[in-house]
Amino acid sequence: MFDKVLIANRGEIALRIHRACHEMGIQTVAIHSTADNDAMHVRLADESVCIGPPPAKDSYLNIPAILSAATITGADAIHPGYGFLSENARFAELVEEHGFTFIGPTPEHIRMMGDKIVAKQTAAKLGLPLVPGSPGPVDNLDEVKALGKEIGYPVLIKAVAGGGGRGMKVIDSEGQAEEAFNLARQEATAAFGNGSVYVEKYLGKPRHIEIQILADTHGNVVHLGERDCSLQRRHQKVLEETPSPALNREMRERIGGLAADAIRTMGYRGVGTLEFLFQDGEFYFIEMNTRLQVEHPITEAITGIDLVREQIRVATGGTLGLTQAAIKFAGHAIECRINAEHPETFVPSPGRITDYHPPGGLGVRVDSALYAGYRMPPYYDSLVAKLIVAGTNRNECLMRLRRALEEYVVGGIDTTIPLHQRLIAQPDFVNGDYNIHWLERLVGLKK
Amino acid sequence: MSKNQDDLDLVRRLAGMLNEAGLSEIEYEVDNRRIRVSRTITPIAAPVVLPGAAVAAGPGTIAAPAAAADDNNHPGAVKSPMVGTAYMSPEPGKPAFVAVGDKVAAGQTLLIIEAMKTFNPIKATKAGTVTKVVVENAQPVEFGQVLMVVE
Numbered sequence: 335m336f337d338k339v340l341i342a343n344r345g346e347i348a349l350r351i352h353r354a355c356h357e358m359g360i361q362t363v364a365i366h367s368t369a370d371n372d373a374m375h376v377r378l379a380d381e382s383v384c385i386g387p388p389p390a391k392d393s394y395l396n397i398p399a400i401l402s403a404a405t406i407t408g409a410d411a412i413h414p415g416y417g418f419l420s421e422n423a424r425f426a427e428l429v430e431e432h433g434f435t436f437i438g439p440t441p442e443h444i445r446m447m448g449d450k451i452v453a454k455q456t457a458a459k460l461g462l463p464l465v466p467g468s469p470g471p472v473d474n475l476d477e478v479k480a481l482g483k484e485i486g487y488p489v490l491i492k493a494v495a496g497g498g499g500r501g502m503k504v505i506d507s508e509g510q511a512e513e514a515f516n517l518a519r520q521e522a523t524a525a526f527g528n529g530s531v532y533v534e535k536y537l538g539k540p541r542h543i544e545i546q547i548l549a550d551t552h553g554n555v556v557h558l559g560e561r562d563c564s565l566q567r568r569h570q571k572v573l574e575e576t577p578s579p580a581l582n583r584e585m586r587e588r589i590g591g592l593a594a595d596a597i598r599t600m601g602y603r604g605v606g607t608l609e610f611l612f613q614d615g616e617f618y619f620i621e622m623n624t625r626l627q628v629e630h631p632i633t634e635a636i637t638g639i640d641l642v643r644e645q646i647r648v649a650t651g652g653t654l655g656l657t658q659a660a661i662k663f664a665g666h667a668i669e670c671r672i673n674a675e676h677p678e679t680f681v682p683s684p685g686r687i688t689d690y691h692p693p694g695g696l697g698v699r700v701d702s703a704l705y706a707g708y709r710m711p712p713y714y715d716s717l718v719a720k721l722i723v724a725g726t727n728r729n730e731c732l733m734r735l736r737r738a739l740e741e742y743v744v745g746g747i748d749t750t751i752p753l754h755q756r757l758i759a760q761p762d763f764v765n766g767d768y769n770i771h772w773l774e775r776l777v778g779l780k781k
Numbered sequence: 782m783s784k785n786q787d788d789l790d791l792v793r794r795l796a797g798m799l800n801e802a803g804l805s806e807i808e809y810e811v812d813n814r815r816i817r818v819s820r821t822i823t824p825i826a827a828p829v830v831l832p833g834a835a836v837a838a839g840p841g842t843i844a845a846p847a848a849a850a851d852d853n854n855h856p857g858a859v860k861s862p863m864v865g866t867a868y869m870s871p872e873p874g875k876p877a878f879v880a881v882g883d884k885v886a887a888g889q890t891l892l893i894i895e896a897m898k899t900f901n902p903i904k905a906t907k908a909g910t911v912t913k914v915v916v917e918n919a920q921p922v923e924f925g926q927v928l929m930v931v932e
Contacts, residue, residue: 368925381787384923385864399924402864402896406921432897 335650336360336410336435341375342400343415346703346720347626348375351413354642363407365400367393369711374703381407388713394418397425401432411435411649413642417715420625421448421497437649439604439624447606447622451494451532457608457619460596465611465618467534478511481533491515493522494530497621501525502569504536537618539769540611542566543578544623545593546633547606548644554654555598557590558633558641559663561607565757565773567680572750572773573757574629575668576636579728579766580612589617594658604648605630605641611770628671628720631701635667635724666731667724670739670754672702673716677753678777684712689745693738697724697731710747718749728766732758753777786921791816857909857932861922865896869918877918879929883911891929894922905931 340363341351352362352375364379369388376382383403386393393399395418404412412429414420420438423445429436438444447453451470458464466485471494472478482489482505491514493501501522503514515531523529546558562578563571577586593608607627610617630641639656648654674683686709692700702719704710710718723738725731739755760776762768795807795818806819852858861867869877869892879891890902891911913930916922 383864384925386924393924398897399864403923405897406864406866 336646338363338380338407338409338411339437339646340365340400340404340407340409340412340434341379341415342394342412343418343420344370344373344375344394344703344714346701346717347415347628348373349378349703350701351415351642352379354640354646357640358643358646360646363403363409365393365403367713369713372708374705374708383407388711390418390714394714397422397428401428401434404429404434405432409434411437411646413437413645414625416625416628421623423448435649437604437645439602439606443600443602444624447624448497449494450492450497450621451530453622454619456600457596457622460599462592462596462608462619463617465534465537465620468532471530471532472515475512475515478505478515478533479508482508482511485533485535488536490534490536491518491531492534493518493526493528494532495526495528496522497623500569501531534620537611537613539771540564540613540618541578541580541768542571542609542770543581543589543612543617544607544609544627545590546627546630546641547593547597547602547608548639548641548648548654548656549597549602549604549606550648550654551603551651552653553598553601554657555594555602556654556656556658556661557594558637558639558661559590560586561629561632563629564768564770565763566770567773567777567779571629571671573668573670573754574632575666575728575731576632577663577666578612585615605645613769628717629669631699631720631722632667632669632724635699635722636663636665637661638664665724665726666728667722668731668735669723670721670735671717671750672719672721672742672744672754673750674710674718674747675716675750676748677750677756680750681748682712682716683748684710684716685747686710687744687746689743691741691743692719693721693741695734695738697734698738699723704744718744718747721754732764788816792818852913852915852927852930855927855930857912857930858927859891859903859905859929859931861894861903861924861926861928863894863896863901864923865894865901865921867916867918867920867922867928868893868895868900869914869916879911879914881911881914885909885911885931891931892916903928907931 338361339355341348355362362379364376364382365385366376367386367388385399385403386396412434419425421444423441426436426441426444468481488506491503503518505511505514518531519529541564543560543562545560549555560578561574561576563574565573605626607623609620687704690704690706699722704718723735725734742751808817885905887907889905892903894901909931912932916928
């Protein structure tokens, strides 16, 4: 087992990783920018190293600084969290070249799934169903138009090096193709350093359903069920729940089994999530995330399995103590991502937290780095808390979530707590009758 | 930061507390680490505190936390631009680049920080006199840490 793990991240996930480490008797090293000098995980970690000024490129994305920090503190392993360098294959390689264990998959698998075209081709080879689309990147407008005719509009143009919902444009008809194609390539180059794009069918009313998998280095793979992440705004998830109201046991076992088989064939290690669109009873693979996800706590709630602990155990070469048959899904869980944004205009709201009172009680979990007096820095993303509520069934879960949201006090900044209160009161949501366009229609972003 | 640095800081603070409270011994234990700091107090009439008098001898000279904060805000503070290990001389066995009292020119190398096997010279940004050397040879340093003071 590791003696010391360096946490190469910040905010709530850094705190999450610290907690798992301390529960395993592992010492923690928190690396941080000057803007995070007073962050909760920095205060709680056994050691901390300031690695740079606030901008992410000089701190949380600064590979030499992170590796130096690991060297001077004598860390054994590095946990990359999510975002930042977690899906940077070069970082994973360098970590291992410098003699540390990277808590995650191999650089090859990160690279494979980081290229969205290669990911789809790999998925197809592994027997997973795909969204109809271009077999590879599209080089010119004529190709886009030909695909539009073949697949049928509307189509989506997506960045090959994108992911996480970024770098996508909808083309409703051939007339829009030229502008969308050029814009998409420009934006992809600016955001990802790679202007390559591909085309996919745009599904009209799909749900976003993802499968959590866990694999060790001895060929053992399990799936931990699905998460329905259809409530999204600008392709960013807002609320997630498990089980999905749209799936029954047979469908879950089928898609979970397909996912686990694919992972087993790949020889993948650690945690991973296969994301699908689900419409009219059919699943369509869109991408795989080779890291821990933000919404992992809802899976933990219904399976009782600590995913960060499992990541660490797998990274030490441990064997999964679980067979698929032994995994039980009990109850229902929902996570609300609470952002420091105005609940209606979504204008970001960094600032100093004055009062802070998170909800509690049976089945209520809050993963957050907030505390009274904390000054939220403006340099990073706006997620400030995850409220995870579990119940024996979906109704109980909804009642409990409504109660928890009404108790939650965050003074000094705007938060999207009122938005969540509004969402869960909608009859469509209560009935589980929603898809990935539903939230944007509700808040008026779409017709 | 590193465990050794934590221990040194803790010893300094405990020693400071000895003086402030006029105690002869403090023992501090957490988990399975224990630090004890003690001194002999010569029994005399109530000690007279003279303004500006040097603090009574405790184990090791103390840089109280207040002094460290002063260094941070000192206009002549040379702060580390990176994470790594500080070396005060060009090679082991060679004399240090600078010592307290030395006059330095702008651009003169004050120390080296090693990171990932590359050695990075840290240079004076303006001419002045080295009034304080805060870090020691082979000490790990973080971004923004005060290395020296040049006035």
